[in-house]
Amino acid sequence: MAVDILNELAWRDAINQVTDEDGLRELTQKESIGLYAGIDPTGDSMHIGHLIPFMILKRFQLVGHKPVIVVGGGTGSIGDPSGKKSERKLLSQEDVAANVEKIRAQMAKLFGENGFTIVNNNEWLGQMSLLGMLRDYGKLFSINSMLAKDVVASRLEAGISFTEFTYQILQAIDFYELYQREHVRLQIGGSDQWGNITNGVDLIHKLVANDAPAFGLTVPLLLKSDGTKFGKTEGGAVWLDPEKTTPFEFYQFWLNTADADVEKMLKFFTFLTQDEVANLVADLAKNASERYAQRRLAQEVTTFVHGEEAMHTAEVMTNVLFGNADVATLTTDQVAVLAGNVPTFAVDNTEIGLLDLVVAAGFEKSKTAARRSVKDGAVRVNGVQIKDEDAVINPADKYDGKYIIVKRGKKKWAVAVIK
Numbered sequence: 001m002a003v004d005i006l007n008e009l010a011w012r013d014a015i016n017q018v019t020d021e022d023g024l025r026e027l028t029q030k031e032s033i034g035l036y037a038g039i040d041p042t043g044d045s046m047h048i049g050h051l052i053p054f055m056i057l058k059r060f061q062l063v064g065h066k067p068v069i070v071v072g073g074g075t076g077s078i079g080d081p082s083g084k085k086s087e088r089k090l091l092s093q094e095d096v097a098a099n100v101e102k103i104r105a106q107m108a109k110l111f112g113e114n115g116f117t118i119v120n121n122n123e124w125l126g127q128m129s130l131l132g133m134l135r136d137y138g139k140l141f142s143i144n145s146m147l148a149k150d151v152v153a154s155r156l157e158a159g160i161s162f163t164e165f166t167y168q169i170l171q172a173i174d175f176y177e178l179y180q181r182e183h184v185r186l187q188i189g190g191s192d193q194w195g196n197i198t199n200g201v202d203l204i205h206k207l208v209a210n211d212a213p214a215f216g217l218t219v220p221l222l223l224k225s226d227g228t229k230f231g232k233t234e235g236g237a238v239w240l241d242p243e244k245t246t247p248f249e250f251y252q253f254w255l256n257t258a259d260a261d262v263e264k265m266l267k268f269f270t271f272l273t274q275d276e277v278a279n280l281v282a283d284l285a286k287n288a289s290e291r292y293a294q295r296r297l298a299q300e301v302t303t304f305v306h307g308e309e310a311m312h313t314a315e316v317m318t319n320v321l322f323g324n325a326d327v328a329t330l331t332t333d334q335v336a337v338l339a340g341n342v343p344t345f346a347v348d349n350t351e352i353g354l355l356d357l358v359v360a361a362g363f364e365k366s367k368t369a370a371r372r373s374v375k376d377g378a379v380r381v382n383g384v385q386i387k388d389e390d391a392v393i394n395p396a397d398k399y400d401g402k403y404i405i406v407k408r409g410k411k412k413w414a415v416a417v418i419k
Contacts, residue, residue: 003063004029011274012267014056016191016220019201024215027185028065034184035060038070038121038174041099042091045241046106048253049231051305052219053188054110055269062271067116068182069107073100074125075170078163106240110304117182124177125170133169140206141169141199149195168196175200176207179214186215194218222268225260240305247306248341251314254298255291259284262293270300313337321413327383327405328398335403339415347416349401354381354391361406361414373408380407 006025009015018024027033037053039046057067076096091099104118146152146168152160175197178184187197197216204214222230231238238253239245245253257265262284266277280293302311316334319325321342330338345360352360358370358379373379374389382398382405395401395418404416 005060005063008059009056013264014219014268016218017194019198019216023213024186024217027213032064032066033186034066034068034178034182035186035188036068036070036178036184037188038072038075039103040072040076041096041103042076044099044102045239045244046103047231047237047239051269052222053190056188056219058111061111061115066183067111068178068184069111069116069118070121070174070178071100071103071107071118073097073120073122075121075167075174078167078170121174125173137169137173137203140203151192151195168199171196172199172203175214176203179204179208185213186217188217188219191218191221225258242306242310246340247302247310248314248317248337250306251298251302251311251318254301255294255318257294257297259288262297266293266297270297272300317341332399332402335399335405335415338405339403339417342413342415344415344417346419347395347404349395349418351392351394354379354386354393355389357381357393357404357406357416358408361416363406363408363412363414378409381405
């Protein structure tokens, strides 16, 4: 393994802490290792904040290492106290199982068909008895050191249940099991996972050997230039599930990145080289209004998460809604995407008067007002400006008779969905 992946991660500002950097560098340059990051299925989709450790796994995969993704069907039934000020609400086993499958599908999309493994830690944690866990592992953990971990110490005043207190033991067992099963030598997680990760390293050293090659690496908390946490928007989380956040909305999130944050996001969320990033940053300094760096960022991340076709469609939608693209060139499938991102309304599969269409779209409250808009040339139907107030629109004329696109002025859009 000739590539010094740690130097690459350092350039990308992607390392917060590492247990033994020299030892890990030597091992990763000598052989292909297994490494893992986990996610508990507390929801039915990942959001972009979850991507942070998995971007690092992907980078290891691209230089020949073998990522293992743990979807925590076992730990997800308990609840990780990390980053939480109060107890998590326990999910039913049915909800956990359903979420596991949805997240598994998202991971397969990110990591491809080959060269990685997805496991569910319920395979081993679910088979463990309470007495077995206490005898085999409980004796190896000091209450004193567990209380000193940041994840627990931060919760002592507010209170923490025994259930969540023992989470760190379960995560340590995961690392030990994967060390044995999948040749995993490195665990990766967010900065709040440091205590859990070092517990796993310590457990392997106690059960295997003091010099067993087990390492931990955490990723920094990603903050925007204004000091706010990355990934949060006024509308809530930005999901990887296209039903929760459409690829167009996903693309727009990255396109709207502030100039001060673009270099950081390009380094962390794309696979562009140092020279490519440097050229984009230099171009941004000269031509900030062109936002080429933001467009490239949006292209790269949207393609990684949703695929090239969805990215191109998101670009088309961007050019339609915010540029000068001609909607007459859209395919029916593209209009369906547009309909998912602008107001829609239903009309019967019959001819409809233009004034009625403008009122039905919600652009005007009365035909009188609609008539003025039409006469002023403010109304376009399927990309064509119409000034004839007596015009009649036939749904069969465009888009396979399924949609009519209506626009008023420069910014008001609506799509009529034909019943």
